[in-house]
Amino acid sequence: MKWLISFFMGVMLSVSSAFAQEDSPDSLIKKVTEEVLTIVRQDKDIQSGNTRKAIELVEAKVLPHFNFSRMTALAMGKDWNKASPEQKKRLSEEFKTLLVRTYSNALTGYKDQTIRYKPTKMPGGDADVVVKTEVLQPGSKPIQLDYSLEKLPDGWKVYDVIVAGVSLVTNYRDTFNQEVRANGVDGLIQMLSTKNKQLEAGKK
Amino acid sequence: MRKGLFVNSPIAKRFSLVAAICIAFAGLSGCATTANNPKDPFEGFNRAMFSVNEGIDVVVKPVAQGYEDVMPVPVKAGVGNFFGNIGDIWIAVNNFLQGKPADGASDLGRVFFNSTIGVLGLFDVASGIGLEKHAEDFGQTLGAWGMGDGPYLFWPVIGPRNVRDTFGFAVDAYADPVAHLDDVSARNTLMGVRFIDLRASLLPADKVVEEAAFDKYNYIRDAYFQNRRSAIHDGNPPPLDD
Numbered sequence: 001m002k003w004l005i006s007f008f009m010g011v012m013l014s015v016s017s018a019f020a021q022e023d024s025p026d027s028l029i030k031k032v033t034e035e036v037l038t039i040v041r042q043d044k045d046i047q048s049g050n051t052r053k054a055i056e057l058v059e060a061k062v063l064p065h066f067n068f069s070r071m072t073a074l075a076m077g078k079d080w081n082k083a084s085p086e087q088k089k090r091l092s093e094e095f096k097t098l099l100v101r102t103y104s105n106a107l108t109g110y111k112d113q114t115i116r117y118k119p120t121k122m123p124g125g126d127a128d129v130v131v132k133t134e135v136l137q138p139g140s141k142p143i144q145l146d147y148s149l150e151k152l153p154d155g156w157k158v159y160d161v162i163v164a165g166v167s168l169v170t171n172y173r174d175t176f177n178q179e180v181r182a183n184g185v186d187g188l189i190q191m192l193s194t195k196n197k198q199l200e201a202g203k204k
Numbered sequence: 205m206r207k208g209l210f211v212n213s214p215i216a217k218r219f220s221l222v223a224a225i226c227i228a229f230a231g232l233s234g235c236a237t238t239a240n241n242p243k244d245p246f247e248g249f250n251r252a253m254f255s256v257n258e259g260i261d262v263v264v265k266p267v268a269q270g271y272e273d274v275m276p277v278p279v280k281a282g283v284g285n286f287f288g289n290i291g292d293i294w295i296a297v298n299n300f301l302q303g304k305p306a307d308g309a310s311d312l313g314r315v316f317f318n319s320t321i322g323v324l325g326l327f328d329v330a331s332g333i334g335l336e337k338h339a340e341d342f343g344q345t346l347g348a349w350g351m352g353d354g355p356y357l358f359w360p361v362i363g364p365r366n367v368r369d370t371f372g373f374a375v376d377a378y379a380d381p382v383a384h385l386d387d388v389s390a391r392n393t394l395m396g397v398r399f400i401d402l403r404a405s406l407l408p409a410d411k412v413v414e415e416a417a418f419d420k421y422n423y424i425r426d427a428y429f430q431n432r433r434s435a436i437h438d439g440n441p442p443p444l445d446d
Contacts, residue, residue: 049411102416109408112277138277139284139328140405141337144439165434165441166427168416174241174426175418191418199415 025149025156026120028065029131033115036061040110047110054104062103067157068096070150074160075172076188079180087185094192101199102168103161113137115145127151243356244425250358254421257360265410268403280401282326287382287398288337289318289325294379298340302348310335339435342379343372347436356425364428 023031039057040046046054069092073080076091083091118132128150134142148160161168179188244250275283296311314330314337322329331337346368347353354367365373377383382398385391417423433441 098416102412105412105415106408109412111408139281139288141288141339144434162434164431165439166430171423171426171430172418175422178240195418 023156024120024122025129025147025151026117026122026131028149028156029133029147029158030117032061032065033133036107037110037115040107046108049108051101051104051108054107055100058100058104058107063096063100065156065158066096066099067150067152067159068092068099070157070159071095071099071169075169076176076180077173079177079185079188082180083185087189090189091185091192094189094196097196098192098199099168101196111137116142241425243353243429245355246357250356250425251421253358253360254424257358257363260360264400264403265407268400268407271400272404272407280404283397283401284405285318285322285328286325287401288328289315289322290381292318292337293381294376295338295340297379298342298345299338301345302340307338311338341369341372342375343369343432344436346372347432353429353432356428358421358425364424366432369432 036057039061040054043053043057046057069088072088072092072095075095076083080088113135116134116136118134120129120131122129128148131147131149133145133147135145136142143164144162146162147158148162149156149158151157160170176188179191183190241247272280292311292315296308296315299305299308299311314328314335317330317333317335318325318328321327328337343365351368353369356364356366357370358364359370362373382391382394385394413420413423413427
């Protein structure tokens with residue numbers, strides 16, 4: 001009987017520790033990527049370019065793991081500090097809409113690529129890591145797809161996505177800085193919101 | 205498109221043309237007007253060339269789209285592998301030049317296995333046994349040797365290249381085995397197919413860039429800077445300050 005009790009104790013311990021232990025950044029990326037790709041692989045609409053459906057998928061599965069205010073701050077650089085809390089909120093909201101669309105458009109280009117997850121270097125206690133993956137497709141060289149994550153109280157959050165060395169976030173830096181220089185922070189909010197409205201109106 | 209540009213022009217002539225244009229630019233640098241980005245002093249000219257390229261693409265893109273729609277995936281993969289295999293030789297040379305003999309040897313191993321077991325390069329068997337494909341060119345080699353970027357340039361057909369990578373491209377083109385084929389029609393056919401295959405591989409990115417960019421010219425330029433910086437450092441560029 002004793003072994004049975006210790007067996008159950010052991011099972012309970014391992015179960016509870018599994019619950020207590022949150023995802024490490026690399027396993028989080030893998031989990032979310034596989035979840036999304038499994039859906040895309042079965043969804044002919046997304047594969048044939050239905051951005052609306054792809055956006056819904058990204059909003060449900062990917063968005064909760066992204067930190068958009070950090071992304072917006074990274075895109076704006078020093079100009080971020082010129083914005084009031086209210087402006088920061090609006091900037092993050094608009095930039096989020098734009099990035100979700102970009103990400104969704106990229107998903108509609110999915111054919112039959114697979115993802116390779118590269119080992120992540122995790123210096124102990126580090127709250128900022130880069131998870132490296134590669135997109136493999138027959139007939140061409142692997143494309144690097146990296147995610148920068150930081151640890152927040154509610155888990156690891158992505159704050160940058162880097163495709164073939166190109167950050168989808170900092171690629172806006174010069175454009176945003178230029179707009180703030182010319183028309184101030186409100187000008188940038190206006191520019192983002194106009195862009196989003198155009199895309200919303202023009203899409204299928 | 206490429207045909208028209210390449211049929212009658214020996215590569216040496218192209219090289220000297222590129223050099224002449226670069227020299228002409230050096231003289232122009234005093235009178236650049238529209239530029240507001242220090243990395244892009246010839247923005248006015250570049251934007252004009254960008255428009256020319258967009259015009260050319262009106263013709264090229266539908267051809268690439270047709271190719272994409274008609275060709276079954278295994279055929280496209282075979283085409284990509286075939287040209288990739290030819291390219292691996294020059295990639296190996298560049299890895300050796302950059303002081304990465306292990307990568308260079310791996311590239312030669314790829315050419316060996318893919319040319320034999322992989323049936324003249326149609327199948328990439330080397331990736332399956334752990335010999336990964338690399339992407340190197342002479343511009344990266346010059347960058348790895350410490351040469352700076354130089355001003356940004358946008359060329360029709362070729363696309364974005366800074367001055368260093370423009371020279372790099374000229375050397376790459378000179379080293380391209382396909383360009384040295386004696387049979388002119390075979391050469392032109394191969395170059396045409398390779399060009400369309402390359403354009404087709406970029407189709408999925410079109411919509412992303414189109415919608416993500418506030419100004420497509422700027423977006424492509426800034427992405428080019430980041431991409432090249434990463435490529436020169438083999439995917440691990442030193443961090444920039446924010």
